Amino acid sequence: MLYEKERQEVVDTCLFMVKENLVVGTAGNVSIRIGDHVVISPSGVDYETMTAEDVVVYDMAGNHVEGRLKPSSELPLHIAVYENTDAAAVTHNHAVSSTALGLIVDEIPPSHYYSAMFGGIIRVAPYAEFGTDALAENVARALDGRSGALMKNHGAITIGPSLSKAVNLLPILEYVCEIQLKVMATREPIALLSDEQIESAVAGMANYGKQPALDQ
Template identity: 90%
Template sequence: MLYEKERQDVVDTCLFMVRENLVVGTAGNVSVRIGDHVVISPSGVDYETMTAEDVVVYDMAGNHVEGRLKPSSELPLHIAVYESTDALAVTHNHAVSSTALGLVVDEIPTSHYYSAMLGGAIRVAPYAEFGTDALAENVAKALDGRTGALMKNHGAITTGPNLKKAVNLLPILEYICEIQLKAMATGAPIALLSDEQIDSAVGGMKDYGKQPEK
């Protein structure tokens, strides 16, 4: 079986999204790029019963390479992201706060320094029907210079150099969205960070959590 480890990584990432309440049912999808191949979760398969063998492999042109099941309907979206960014992993979810916030804003301003983890103010891609080239194009634009974006009337997406880093951004994005929603609900002015403060936070996070070597 091609890419057995990566296919298992996709399964494990889907299960992580379930545990973190980031998906409902079989909504959402996960992929990793290996050269000209995309390893992606199948369409409509219960995450709790999904196996590595269920995960499928396609090439960057959208041609089937291996696997018996149909790929996620968002395969064009994943390919578009890989074509337009240097990402090697993509995670997409339908969590409550990120989906809700995407209904009422076109951009999440820098109200929390965690925005720096995703590259700055988080854009909301205009709505297009799931599985379409239009959605893929809209999301690719929203991800320009970012590692995360919202999808209007749909959900959220994060990217990274590997699946662990990509999926670990999903709870952070969800947290940012929940904070923004609660702040907006007060009706009071929301304090925002400047570009300079966000840039400083980006620099500070590069060494965050690194301990001196023994």
């Protein structure tokens, strides 16, 4: 089976999203880019029963390569992201707070320095019907220079150099959205970070979690 390891990684990531309450039912999708190929979760398959064989492989032109099931309806979205960014993996979900916040803002104001983990202020891509080229284009623009975005009337998306890095951003994005919703509900003035403070945080986050090499 082609890309067996990566296909299992997609399954494991889908199960992680279920465990973390980041998806409802079979909503959401996951993919990995390997050269000219995209390994992507299938459409409408229960994550709890999904196997590596259920995960499918397509090329960057949208042509079927391997797998017996239909790909996620968001295959065009994943391909567009790969064409317009240097991402090697994409995770998309429909978690409650990120979906809710995307209904009322066009960007997430810089109320928490975690925005720096996504490259700065987090944008909300304008609505377009799921599975369409229009949605793919909107989201690709929202991700310009960013590792995460919201999708109006839809959900959220994160990208990264690996699937683990991409999916680990989803709970953080959900946290940022939940905080913003709660403070907005108070109707009190919200303390925001300045452009300079966000830029400084972005620079700081570039080395976040990196440990110096140990002497051998």
